[in-house]
Each structure stands twice: as C-alpha cells, then as structure tokens.
Amino acid sequence: MAAVLQVLPCVARAPFRPLLSGGPVVRQASGMALAEQAQQLFESTVGAMLPGPMLHRALSLDPGSGLLKVRDRSFQLRQNLHLVGFGKAVLGMAAAAEELLGQHLVQGVISVPKGIRAAMEHAGKQEMLLKPHSRVQVFEGAEDNLPDRDALRAALAIRQLAEGLTADDLLLVLISGGGSALLPAPIPPVTLEEKQTLTKLLAARGANIQELNTIRKALSQLKGGGLAQAAYPAQVVSLILSDVVGDPVEVIASGPTVASVHNVQDCLHILNRYGLRAALPRSVKTVLARADSDPHGPHTCGHVLNVIIGSNALALAEAQQRAEALGYRAVVLSAAIQGDVKSVAQFYGLLARVAGAHLTPPGTAASVEQEEQLHQLAAELQLPDLQLKEALETVVGAGGPICLLAGGEPTVQLQGSGKGGRNQELALRVGAELGRWPPGPVDVLFLSGGTDGQDGPTEAAGAWVVPELASQAAAEGLDVASFLSRSDSHTFFRCFRGGVHLLHTGLTGTNVMDAHLLLLRPR
Ligand SMILES: Nc1ncnc2c1ncn2[C@@H]1O[C@H](COP(=O)(O)OP(=O)(O)OP(=O)(O)O)[C@@H](O)[C@H]1O
Ligand SMILES: O=C(O)[C@H](O)CO
Incomplete structure (x- = not known):
C-alpha cells in the first residue's frame, strides 16, 4: 500500500469502476x-477478507453468559477485556471488534497508518470507522510505512496498557501487515532514527521480510514476543491477518505475541549478508551483544493464543x-x-x-x-x-x-x-x-x-x-x-x-x- 491514502467506494457495495465502460x-x-x-x-x-466478515468468523460472544469463543477456546468476560492493535487493516478490525464486543470492551489503543480515518470517512466507509464514543484510542503514524515519532507514541501507549493488566484480564491483539512500522519501540540505547536507517538500508539492499523482521525483533521491546511478555500474566488472544507468504506468525508484523526463535548469530549473518555489519551504530552493537540466545524467552508465551483469521x-x-x-x-x-x-x-x-x-x-x-x-x-x-x-x-x-x-x-x-x-x-x-x-x-x-x-x-x-x-x-x-x-x-x-x-x-x-x-x- 503506497503512502497516499485514497479510498474509492466500498468493495462489497459498489466495488469497481465498471470494467465494461469502454466504447x-x-x-x-x-x-x-x-x-x-x-x-x-x-x-x-x-x-x-474484509474486517467485519473476518471478525465474525473468528469470534462469537454469548451476550447472556458473557462467554467469548475464539476457535475452540472460551474466555469469560467480566469487565476485563482490553484491546490493542497495529497494522494497515486494523482500523476496520477494531471497529468490527468493538461492534461485536460492545460494553465488554474496557479500553483499547490502536496504531494505524497516517490519514486512514480521513480516507475512510471521505469514501463513506462507515464500517471501517470507530463510533464517536469509542473506547479505543487511535494513533495515526508511520508515513511511508516507516517507523516515526507518532508510531513510537502509539507503541508506548500500547505497552503501557499491556503492562497495566492483571491475571484476570484478557488482551485482544489485532495484527495486520504494516504492523512492524506501526509498533516501533527500540531497545535503548538504539534510537528510532537508527532503527529507521537500518530498516531502510536492509530493505534497499534486498533483504526479505523474514530477514528484515529478524533484525527488527532483536532491536525491539515489543516485537518477537515482547508485547505478550508485557501483558503477562493477562491472557492474550491475537487475531492475525496475514500479509506474508505461508502465514508465519513469528514474521507477520514481527510477531509481537510469538516468542522469537532467532539468536544474535542469525542477526549477525543477516547484517553480514547485506554488508552492514561493519558500519553498525554502537547502540545496535550494544543491544545485540546484550541479547542472550532468545531475547524474549521461549517460555513466556504460554498465556497466548495466536490465530490467523485472514490469509491469501x-x-x-x-x-x-x-x-x-x-x-x-x-x-x-x-x-x-x-x-x-x-x-x-x-x-x-x-x-x-x-x-x-x-x-x-x-x-x-x-x-x-x-x-x-x-x-x-x-x-x-x-x-x-x-x-x-x-x-x-x-x-x-x-x-x-x-x-x-x-x-x-x-x-x-x-x-x-x-x-x-x-x-x-x-x-x-x-x-x-x-x-x-x-x-x-x-x-x-x-x-x-x-x-x-x-x-x-x-x-x-x-x-x-x-x-x-x-x-x-x-x-x-x-x-x-x-x-x-x-x-x-x-x-x-x-x-x-x-x-x-x-x-x-x-x-x-x-x-x-x-x-x-x-x-x-x-x-
Ligand atoms: N514503477 C513500478 N513498476 C512496478 N512495480 C513497482 C513500481 N514502483 C513500485 N513498485 C512495486 O510496488 C511495491 C510497493 O508498493 P506497495 O507500497 O503497495 O507495497 P506492498 O508490498 O504492496 O505493500 P503492502 O504490504 O501494503 O501490500 C513494491 O513491490 C515495488 O517493487
Ligand atoms: O509489518 C510487517 O512486518 C510486514 O507487513 C509483514 O507482516
């Protein structure tokens, strides 16, 4: 999806300029x-794959008992449901989720592309917008699909929400493509600018999304299982719309609720492959040197259910x-x-x-x-x-x-x-x-x-x-x-x-x- 956000009429209702409009x-x-x-x-x-139909297939709520079903798992709702999300399709996903969950939703924070609300509004796509008194706070950022200050503010608000949860809470995480750039929280002393430069260089030199996200995970507080760790001991349910071939949950949006299996050696191989190892900023070297074989620990994601709800x-x-x-x-x-x-x-x-x-x-x-x-x-x-x-x-x-x-x-x-x-x-x-x-x-x-x-x-x-x-x-x-x-x-x-x-x-x-x-x- 390119930088300029433009929305034409809804796919489901009046999807295309008629293809047969020629002479x-x-x-x-x-x-x-x-x-x-x-x-x-x-x-x-x-x-x-539109958010509404997808969410309705994945979730069902019994309004009487407050029992939320996700696939074959059930969760008891009692004013304990919180929501976070990040990605290009997350605005509509959040709107559909709030519609479905109603008063059970206590609070939410989402990080979505700059300009997306105005674009959806302009196109009259009401179903993609949150209601006026929504409990979900929206941050827009990551212009040109690159992490920026606005996305960083969103990431910090998401982390704060997650860290405030208790064992009685349930955190619903909405994830879609573009989530990596919309959830930047570099591990200090790495700065946002350094991370942005490294990501740009890797992409320009031909790194694939697996390689790119391996590096992003190693330098991030929230990727590679970091968000799940922040939410512990709350239960976490991630609903994932896949934009990666094969639907690897650890790669999509850099797997914030999936324990990372990569180690520092993997990162160094990738940086070597693209000729970036020698020129690494000191901060990146420091963070990589500090990381143990698994930055967020393989045992910290037992409280998480990751579900692919949409894919190619x-x-x-x-x-x-x-x-x-x-x-x-x-x-x-x-x-x-x-x-x-x-x-x-x-x-x-x-x-x-x-x-x-x-x-x-x-x-x-x-x-x-x-x-x-x-x-x-x-x-x-x-x-x-x-x-x-x-x-x-x-x-x-x-x-x-x-x-x-x-x-x-x-x-x-x-x-x-x-x-x-x-x-x-x-x-x-x-x-x-x-x-x-x-x-x-x-x-x-x-x-x-x-x-x-x-x-x-x-x-x-x-x-x-x-x-x-x-x-x-x-x-x-x-x-x-x-x-x-x-x-x-x-x-x-x-x-x-x-x-x-x-x-x-x-x-x-x-x-x-x-x-x-x-x-x-x-x-
Ligand atoms: N002039 C061009 N001709 C052909 N392809 C182009 C041209 N300019 C850009 N592209 C391709 O467009 C893609 C980038 O567009 P876009 O921002 O839509 O990326 P995307 O991967 O489709 O993003 P998303 O993950 O949102 O789908 C790249 O694959 C790039 O090679
Ligand atoms: O956000 C990302 O990392 C890419 O879109 C792949 O999911």
Whole structure:
C-alpha cells in the first residue's frame, strides 16, 4: 500500500469502476464477458477478507453468559477485556471488534497508518470507522510505512496498557501487515532514527521480510514476543491477518505475541549478508551483544493464543467457491507465488498455452516440449504448495470453462522511472506472453490485483489482460516492450483503451497480498 491514502467506494457495495465502460469496440472484444466475471471473482477474494466478515468468523460472544469463543477456546468476560492493535487493516478490525464486543470492551489503543480515518470517512466507509464514543484510542503514524515519532507514541501507549493488566484480564491483539512500522519501540540505547536507517538500508539492499523482521525483533521491546511478555500474566488472544507468504506468525508484523526463535548469530549473518555489519551504530552493537540466545524467552508465551483469521489461501478458497458457482471448474494453484515477476509471467503465459490446448479438440494441443518447459519453470520458481499436476488433470477432464487461482507476492526489479505496481507489471508481462501463441478457439483472460486495493504508488489495484493486448496496443501506437523497459505499466494501462483494463477498488481495508486469476473458456 503506497503512502497516499485514497479510498474509492466500498468493495462489497459498489466495488469497481465498471470494467465494461469502454466504447463499442471494447465491448465486442473477446475477453469482455470474462472480464466481468474476473472482476466478480476478485471482489469475492477481497470481500471475504474484509474486517467485519473476518471478525465474525473468528469470534462469537454469548451476550447472556458473557462467554467469548475464539476457535475452540472460551474466555469469560467480566469487565476485563482490553484491546490493542497495529497494522494497515486494523482500523476496520477494531471497529468490527468493538461492534461485536460492545460494553465488554474496557479500553483499547490502536496504531494505524497516517490519514486512514480521513480516507475512510471521505469514501463513506462507515464500517471501517470507530463510533464517536469509542473506547479505543487511535494513533495515526508511520508515513511511508516507516517507523516515526507518532508510531513510537502509539507503541508506548500500547505497552503501557499491556503492562497495566492483571491475571484476570484478557488482551485482544489485532495484527495486520504494516504492523512492524506501526509498533516501533527500540531497545535503548538504539534510537528510532537508527532503527529507521537500518530498516531502510536492509530493505534497499534486498533483504526479505523474514530477514528484515529478524533484525527488527532483536532491536525491539515489543516485537518477537515482547508485547505478550508485557501483558503477562493477562491472557492474550491475537487475531492475525496475514500479509506474508505461508502465514508465519513469528514474521507477520514481527510477531509481537510469538516468542522469537532467532539468536544474535542469525542477526549477525543477516547484517553480514547485506554488508552492514561493519558500519553498525554502537547502540545496535550494544543491544545485540546484550541479547542472550532468545531475547524474549521461549517460555513466556504460554498465556497466548495466536490465530490467523485472514490469509491469501482463505481468500482464494472463497474465490474458488464463487468460480464454481459461476460454472467454472476452479483450482487453487498456489497461495505462495514468489519470485521475479518476469519468470512468474512466463509461467502464467505457458500455463495458459498448455491449459488452453488441453481444452481444445485434438490437433491444437501444446507440444510435449511446452508442457515440459512449464514444469521446468514451475520447478525453478520453487513454489512449495504448487498444485500444477492437479490443475492440468482438472483441465483435461473439464471440457468447459476453467478458473486457475493463485496468490502471493512476486518481486519487481525496477528498471526505470516509470509508474507501476507489481500487479500491473505482472498483468502486462502476461499479456505480452499470451500474445506469443496463435489464438486457439479458447477465450483467455489473466487478472492480477493487490487485495489492499493499491498497487505500488498508483491509484489502481491491478489490471487484466487478454491475448490480443499487444496487437491492440500496437494499433493504438503503444509498444508494450518499451513501457515494460521503463517499469511504466501504470502509464501503459492508463493510455490503453482509456484505462478500461485497470482495476479500481480504492483502499479495501484488508491486505492479504496479491490475487492472480487465469480464466479459460472454450468458444
Ligand atoms: N514503477 C513500478 N513498476 C512496478 N512495480 C513497482 C513500481 N514502483 C513500485 N513498485 C512495486 O510496488 C511495491 C510497493 O508498493 P506497495 O507500497 O503497495 O507495497 P506492498 O508490498 O504492496 O505493500 P503492502 O504490504 O501494503 O501490500 C513494491 O513491490 C515495488 O517493487
Ligand atoms: O509489518 C510487517 O512486518 C510486514 O507487513 C509483514 O507482516
């Protein structure tokens, strides 16, 4: 989610600028009916992960007895329920939680991105806002997803609330992506500025989120189980919306309620790997030297229940059901798509070719080499949960429309000063790949969208493409390859057909990484 907060109308009610808003030529294009369905499927992916539905699935309160159920655990409420939260989706989560828990909630503090209340208000998304007399205090901070003074104030208020609890209390912790930057509490003598610089340097040198958060945990009072320790002996229930592939609770928002298993050696390896060990500030060296093998102790989290309430896999499962209801045979390929966007695009291009050929009469089949190449590409991408064989078997037996679903977070190597995002770049690259094969008697559409509604620093959530994209663009004087060479996918999609291929949701209020849809329909 980029810095500028902009919200368009609610996904559940009036989710998108209609994808079919082009002129007559656009309406006749082969992919248009598919585009409507792809739009609906993307909507359902996001809709299932909105704070309200998610909280209602995770929690149930018996108003008579005051018994709160979280999964298979029950907690007795008696004016003992407190709430804290931090993350990009936490405002809506807190609003939904307060609605559900009512008077049982004694007090709360949340740390959310700068400008989010105004943005939600502006969009009329009342369900994402706390009520006027809410018991939850809101701090806004972490502009540009970097820890700042405002986020530090929020973190200290959260720590104070946690430290004031007793064994009779229950602390509900709401966690979502972006939580690390919104909960900075550096261990002295490390300063906020030093932590900010180190985080920036690590990210700029290519550290992944696991590595970044390992360092953040070692230098933080609240991450890596520190918040759970502060709340002890109160019971702690963390409701977590995952924005990390594989849903590792110790990584999401740097695991403030999960005991850290990393030690100082792990940190030093990471700092070495990115050439930062020699130039470390003295304060960081001091804190690392002081830390024992486990900064917050593995035995301090027995009073904690960590629950993943939303994830990319759960979102895709919802879209799969919706696709089946629309008449597709639907398969979830993977919820862990990672790797360079170019390889991921090649994979989807070849998958469309091979799957499309399986759907058409004999004689148009993809070559054995293409199928082998597809498996080779899949192996290179090293996707742990990939269901490629199952997907192809489904395609062979289908004889009708197919929907292949996937999600995750590919990486983009920026090549120029253009404007774009992961999803628009992936879609454009897949569009180019799809155009490489002669179109068979199958309609094909690929869509890629960020579930938070904001793809990179653009106002779009993503884009959709069809095999005719490159040739149609050429007819408009737009050269796909040159837009790609400048990392300028957003400009391309804004120009191409007046922008009808862009997805516009505005901020959705949730964030479970990206969703990819490949639709194939025999004519
Ligand atoms: N011109 C561009 N073309 C393609 N991708 C870009 C471009 N500029 C930025 N990006 C990508 O956008 C992403 C950053 O955008 P954003 O702030 O939405 O991050 P995010 O990881 O999606 O955040 P969140 O965790 O909220 O989803 C990075 O993956 C970056 O490589
Ligand atoms: O906040 C963070 O650490 C990232 O968004 C991953 O959860």
